[in-house]
Amino acid sequence: MPRYADIEWRGMDFPQEKFDQLQAFDNEDWRKEVIGHEELFIDLHDHLPPEIVYERELLICRL
16 A cells, blocks of 8 residues: 555645545445445355455455
8 A cells, every 4th residue: 555655646636634534434334335235155166266256355354
């Protein structure tokens, strides 16, 4: 993830506070979103590579 200081902002009126607000996320909301896809993953499970299912589980654990 780039930090505010990593981006050239010359000529743009984009304060760091706005950047920080847009980069923020709520872990619980993300967790609900990912878990909400459960039915889709169940429907597609037989057609998905095992790596995708595994990565999804890792994502849930990280959140």
